[in-house]
Amino acid sequence: MATITETKLNPRIGIVVGSNRPTRVCRTVAEWVKRAMQRDDLNLDLIDLAEIGLPFLDEPKVPAHHLYQNDHTKAWSRTISGYEGFVLVFPQYNWGYPAVLKNALDYLYDEWARKPVSIVCYGSHGGFQATLAMKLVTQGLHMYNMSTNPPLDIEDEMFDEHDQFKNVEVAFSRYKQPMQAGCGGVRRPSEREIASSTTSKNLSSLDSSTGDEAQEEN
Numbered sequence: 001m002a003t004i005t006e007t008k009l010n011p012r013i014g015i016v017v018g019s020n021r022p023t024r025v026c027r028t029v030a031e032w033v034k035r036a037m038q039r040d041d042l043n044l045d046l047i048d049l050a051e052i053g054l055p056f057l058d059e060p061k062v063p064a065h066h067l068y069q070n071d072h073t074k075a076w077s078r079t080i081s082g083y084e085g086f087v088l089v090f091p092q093y094n095w096g097y098p099a100v101l102k103n104a105l106d107y108l109y110d111e112w113a114r115k116p117v118s119i120v121c122y123g124s125h126g127g128f129q130a131t132l133a134m135k136l137v138t139q140g141l142h143m144y145n146m147s148t149n150p151p152l153d154i155e156d157e158m159f160d161e162h163d164q165f166k167n168v169e170v171a172f173s174r175y176k177q178p179m180q181a182g183c184g185g186v187r188r189p190s191e192r193e194i195a196s197s198t199t200s201k202n203l204s205s206l207d208s209s210t211g212d213e214a215q216e217e218n
């Protein structure tokens with residue numbers, strides 16, 4: 001009984017696998033993130049967009065209205081509603097984020113809003129342009145951007161002849177401690193943390209409207 005209660009109280013964190021190419025490394029990176037974050041008081045799940053297989057957004061109404069017509073949208077809404085926080089794991093593609101990830105985010109609104117999110121992007125310079133781009137998107141979704149967003153630097157020497165990691169543990173060993181210290185604390189941040197976060201400080205002037213208004217205006 002104690003175990004059931006404890007399990008129920010532990011926050012459920014969804015680690016989104018944000019690329020879907022057939023030869024992607026994102027699943028390997030996300031599995032590493034899950035191992036790095038592992039703690040007794042967190043329930044961590046991978047949410048693999050390649051397995052979810054959403055089509056390009058095909059709902060007639062804007063997501064903020066919550067009038068979903070398609071079964072795949074209703075199922076996606078139920079999945080995301082079940083989590084208290086998220087870690088988005090994705091590569092940098094041409095200074096941005098993969099289309100499959102943006103599409104998955106765009107399907108919903110309330111299910112993401114007011115939940116903490118950490119961004120774990122990888123690329124040749126840690127994917128910092130894509131991290132910045134994603135922070136705007138998560139700000140638009142009214143998520144709480146956490147301060148732990150490790151930029152995972154990838155280099156050619158890390159990969160074998162099939163473009164897969166030779167050893168992901170070795171490749172990312174220097175990020176393990178920050179991941180444990182930071183993302184392990186994914187939770188609803190305090191008002192003080194929200195006020196002092198980079199996105200709040202630098203981006204609040206871009207969108208002071210509610211999400212519903214923003215979606216209606218756009």
Ligand SMILES: Cc1cc2nc3c(=O)[nH]c(=O)nc-3n(C[C@H](O)[C@H](O)[C@H](O)COP(=O)(O)O)c2cc1C
Nearest residue numbers: 019021023024025026091092093094095123124125
């Ligand atoms: C379409 C595409 C665009 C890319 N653009 C960038 C880029 O702008 N900066 C960068 O550092 N790496 C870039 N890369 C390299 C990726 O970071 C690298 O291939 C990574 O393994 C892709 O992740 P994935 O295997 O999960 O798809 C790009 C790769 C692809 C496929």
